[in-house]
Structure formats: structure tokens, C-alpha cells
Amino acid sequence: MQGIRVPRESPAGWLIDAPAKVNVCLDVLPKRPDGFHGIRTLLCPVRLCDTLVVRPGPADTGTIKVSVRALNGSVNAAAVPTDDNNLVSRALRAVFDQVGRKPDCRVTINKRIPAQAGLGGGSSDAAAAIVAANHIWRLGLTDSEMLSVAAQVGSDVPGQLSGRANLCEGRGELVTPAAVPAGLPCVIAKPRAGLSTAEVFRRCSPSAEPAGESATGRVAMLLQALQAGSWRKLPGLVTNQLQAAAMELCDELRRLAAAFSQLPFVAHQMTGSGSAYFGLCRNHHQAKQAAAWLRARQAAWVVATCTT
Numbered sequence: 219m220q221g222i223r224v225p226r227e228s229p230a231g232w233l234i235d236a237p238a239k240v241n242v243c244l245d246v247l248p249k250r251p252d253g254f255h256g257i258r259t260l261l262c263p264v265r266l267c268d269t270l271v272v273r274p275g276p277a278d279t280g281t282i283k284v285s286v287r288a289l290n291g292s293v294n295a296a297a298v299p300t301d302d303n304n305l306v307s308r309a310l311r312a313v314f315d316q317v318g319r320k321p322d323c324r325v326t327i328n329k330r331i332p333a334q335a336g337l338g339g340g341s342s343d344a345a346a347a348i349v350a351a352n353h354i355w356r357l358g359l360t361d362s363e364m365l366s367v368a369a370q371v372g373s374d375v376p377g378q379l380s381g382r383a384n385l386c387e388g389r390g391e392l393v394t395p396a397a398v399p400a401g402l403p404c405v406i407a408k409p410r411a412g413l414s415t416a417e418v419f420r421r422c423s424p425s426a427e428p429a430g431e432s433a434t435g436r437v438a439m440l441l442q443a444l445q446a447g448s449w450r451k452l453p454g455l456v457t458n459q460l461q462a463a464a465m466e467l468c469d470e471l472r473r474l475a476a477a478f479s480q481l482p483f484v485a486h487q488m489t490g491s492g493s494a495y496f497g498l499c500r501n502h503h504q505a506k507q508a509a510a511w512l513r514a515r516q517a518a519w520v521v522a523t524c525t526t
């Protein structure tokens with residue numbers, strides 16, 4: 219898989235970064251017979267990341283122990299499960315099941331990405347765990363086998379496997395690499411309140427399937443505008459069809475969007491199912507200034523970062 223990253227060895231164990239993502243565009247299509255909505259989204263990793271430390275045990279006992287450390291004030295470590303509900307545990311079980319082996323490991327998740335934010339933190343941890351396990355235990359899974367394990371764990375996991383930008387379709391599992399330039403500065407802010415992905419999808423009114431060609435054309439235009447730095451074209455192309463539903467559920471998000479509107483972002487919107495909101499900037503100086511302005515006025519967690 220192009221761009222797949224490998225874990226690095228350290229005295230503490232194997233280290234692998236799990237980047238947060240922003241959805242630079244997100245179309246929601248009607249609900250499918252399996253209960254999931256079709257989506258079409260440009261999923262783009264940013265520098266903000268969790269870091270997993272994976273320590274293999276001596277035997278194949280079937281043990282997975284997960285612990286979580288909060289590395290900033292946006293993360294409530296106590297709210298992240300450490301049992302089999304952690305997406306890292308689920309991913310490791312799925313990956314070892316796939317090859318008929320039993321795991322034996324401890325994983326510490328050093329967390330910088332807030333949960334219930336639409337930043338894909340849990341899914342990215344899961345994606346990183348799949349990549350790390352395949353490398354550390356030499357499981358020999360192919361890219362497409364890893365993608366299929368990822369799809370069993372969650373809709374956002376396949377798109378985060380490569381650590382690169384991807385166009386994700388279907389329920390999220392149909393992944394095509396997308397050439398979003400690295401280093402695009404952005405500011406991400408998260409209100410104190412988080413949002414449940416299932417609840418936001420429930421409230422959303424999906425568009426009837428937009429004509430395939432025009433929808434694909436819009437993603438192509440968005441990519442072209444990002445690559446060429448045609449900032450004026452971006453506002454009509456950077457869209458999120460979950461945003462209206464999320465705003466109905468979260469007053470703080472509406473206030474945050476209003477604050478972003480007062481700043482010279484080239485485009486801004488909610489990421490994923492929220493509640494985090496992001497703005498793209500022309501340069502890092504502008505991103506730092508905007509982040510400082512937002513921090514001073516909003517009861518929100520704010521970070522200046524960039525695409526990777």
C-alpha cells in the first residue's frame with residue numbers, strides 16, 4: 219500500500235503514530251440495506267496525532283491490555299474504554315483472527331486527539347494497530363486483506379490505514395488515494411461537548427444520490443483547487459452534509475462556526491460527524507494568529523496544525 223507507514227522500534231516498545239483526519243468534503247447518500255449511509259468523502263490526515271506504543275508479550279496467550287494516557291486537555295482518558303470495546307483491541311483481535319493466531323501484547327495509547335470530535339481518533343488508533351501488528355508479528359497480510367480487516371472494525375478505519383489522504387466511498391471502505399498537498403495549514407477547534415456519530419447520521423437528511431459524474435467532478439475540482447492554491451474556488455467545494463444535523467444538536471458548534479466566519483480562512487466547516495470544526499489557511503502565520511484569536515474568545519480547545 220502506497221504510503222503505508224511502519225512502526226519504529228524504541229526501548230519502550232514499537233511506536234506508531236495515528237494521525238487525526240479532517241473531512242475536506244463529505245456527501246451523505248441514502249441509508250443502505252445494511253443500515254449504514256453511503257458516503258463520499260475526502261479524508262485527509264493532519265499532523266495532530268495519537269502515538270501507540272506496542273509491546274509484544276512472550277507467548278500467544280490471547281491477551282491484549284490497553285491503557286490510555288491523555289497528552290493534552292482535550293482528552294478525557296477516563297472516557298476511553300480500555301476493555302475489548304477499545305477500537306485498538308477490536309482491531310488486534312480482528313487482525314489475529316484473520317491469520318488464525320492469538321495475540322499477546324500491551325498497547326499504550328498516548329492520546330492527543332479528542333474523542334467524539336469527528337477527527338477519527340479511535341479509527342486511526344485502530345488503523346495504526348493493524349499496520350503495526352502486521353509488521354511486528356510478520357503476519358503477512360496483503361494491503362487488501364488489511365483493508366478488509368479494517369472495514370470490520372469501523373467505517374473510518376480503511377480510509378486511515380495508509381496515513382495518506384483518500385477518497386472514501388461506499389460506507390467508507392472503498393478507498394482511492396487522493397493527492398491532497400501536504401503542509402496545508404489549518405486550525406481545528408473542538409467545543410467542550412462531543413457528538414455521537416450514530417445520532418448525527420440519524421438526524422441527517424441525505425441527498426438523493428447525486429449524479430455520479432458531477433459528484434466525482436466536484437471532488438476532482440476540489441483536489442485541483444487545493445493543488446493549485448486556488449483559494450477562491452474552495453468555499454463552494456468544501457462542504458459537509460452532516461453539518462446541519464450536528465448544529466441542531468450542539469449550540470456550542472453553532473457559536474464556533476460563527477467565530478470561524480469572522481476570520482480570513484480560505485474555507486471552514488465541521489469535520490466528520492463533529493463536534494470539531496476546522497478552517498484552512500493560506501499560511502502557518504495566519505493559522506497561528508487565527509488559533510490565538512479563537513483561543514482567546516471561545517470556550518473550545520484549539521490547535522494550529524497542517525495536512526500531512
Ligand SMILES: C[C@](O)(CO)[C@H](O)COP(=O)(O)OP(=O)(O)OC[C@H]1O[C@@H](n2ccc(N)nc2=O)[C@H](O)[C@@H]1O
Pocket residue numbers: 241244253254255256257259261336338341371372373374375388389390415416419490491
Ligand atoms: C462521519 C465519518 O467520520 C466520515 O469520515 C464516518 O462516516 C464515521 O465513521 P465511524 O466513526 O467509523 O463510524 P462507525 O463506527 O462505523 O459507525 C457509527 C454509526 O454511524 C452511522 N454511520 C456510520 C458510517 C456510515 N457510512 N453510515 C452511518 O450511518 C451508523 O449509525 C453507525 O452505527
Ligand SMILES: Nc1ncnc2c1ncn2[C@@H]1O[C@H](COP(=O)(O)OP(=O)(O)OP(=O)(O)O)[C@@H](O)[C@H]1O
Pocket residue numbers: 297298299303304305306327332333334335336337338339340341343344374413415490491492
Ligand atoms: N482508541 C480509542 N480512542 C478514542 N475513543 C475510542 C477508542 N476506542 C473506542 N473508543 C470509543 O469511541 C468513541 C468515539 O471515539 P472517536 O475518537 O473515534 O470519535 P469520533 O471523533 O466521533 O470519530 P469519527 O470521526 O470516526 O466519527 C469514544 O467516545 C470512545 O467511547
